[in-house]
Amino acid sequence: MYGWIWRHLPGNVWVKALISIVLTLAVVYALFQYVFPWAEPLLPFNDVTVNDQ
Amino acid sequence: MSVRVIVRTVSELCITVGTLIVLFVVYVLFWTGVKADRAMDRQVEVLQDRWAKQPVRHTSAPGASTAAPEPPAPYEDVKPFALMYIPRLGFTWNKPVLEGTKTNTLKKGLGHYANTAQLGQKGNFAVAGHRRTYGDPLKDFPQLRPGDAVVLTDGANWFTYVIDKGPYRTLPTDVQVIDPVPRKSGYTRAGRYLTLTTCDPEWGHSHRLIVWGHLESIQPVEAGKPEALRR
Numbered sequence: 235m236y237g238w239i240w241r242h243l244p245g246n247v248w249v250k251a252l253i254s255i256v257l258t259l260a261v262v263y264a265l266f267q268y269v270f271p272w273a274e275p276l277l278p279f280n281d282v283t284v285n286d287q
Numbered sequence: 288m289s290v291r292v293i294v295r296t297v298s299e300l301c302i303t304v305g306t307l308i309v310l311f312v313v314y315v316l317f318w319t320g321v322k323a324d325r326a327m328d329r330q331v332e333v334l335q336d337r338w339a340k341q342p343v344r345h346t347s348a349p350g351a352s353t354a355a356p357e358p359p360a361p362y363e364d365v366k367p368f369a370l371m372y373i374p375r376l377g378f379t380w381n382k383p384v385l386e387g388t389k390t391n392t393l394k395k396g397l398g399h400y401a402n403t404a405q406l407g408q409k410g411n412f413a414v415a416g417h418r419r420t421y422g423d424p425l426k427d428f429p430q431l432r433p434g435d436a437v438v439l440t441d442g443a444n445w446f447t448y449v450i451d452k453g454p455y456r457t458l459p460t461d462v463q464v465i466d467p468v469p470r471k472s473g474y475t476r477a478g479r480y481l482t483l484t485t486c487d488p489e490w491g492h493s494h495r496l497i498v499w500g501h502l503e504s505i506q507p508v509e510a511g512k513p514e515a516l517r518r
Binding site for chain 2: 235236237262265266270273274275277278279280281282283284285
């Protein structure tokens, strides 16, 4: 999977490395901004009240 | 497809899932705290801005009294209306109290149960807060003891509650703990009470921890900080 991505990135090794870093940061940002805030309430840490579960 | 391709794909998948889990743990343990601290600071600023615009009152007799002030206007949902201080949790420990106990409200501070009494009024002023994640506001909840002060201010008055019972462990379905006169608290007559709730165990949700207190004194902010907050 990662090898396939690496082969399909344009440019020489340095350009590929730079694009990889940017891609990684973009994925981490998307995770922290959208995916984790959605997934976190599914964990039990939010249940601190007595009426609503 | 060769064995090599299969092994490589499975390995890459495992590494990806592992990285995801580590990132998620970082998010829950660290990043929610950063976000919550920022959100709480903003709520405190909202409160201070609002209080700064209030007209100055003339005080006739400064000092503590137990005469309740006029009931305030109904609290607006998800809006902050008070600041809570609990010296036992740290001398600088103070958190905004917002109206409502929805998940998104509790990310910005402590949440006041919408159907319970208002601050300083007759009945039970019940507040919930995170024990872990989102800034860990009530992390040291089990250290609370009878006699500890819980001080709140709504910008006009200081309300000093004193804890009488707790921490008491109960089930999430035990909604009687926030009744106007909570049965298991030992209170028998109607009064001005305080209930704090959080989760138990620390990282779980199988139980709740409760403390109960009663209103000890009310003093206007012009009279200065209450005794419990002085050092």
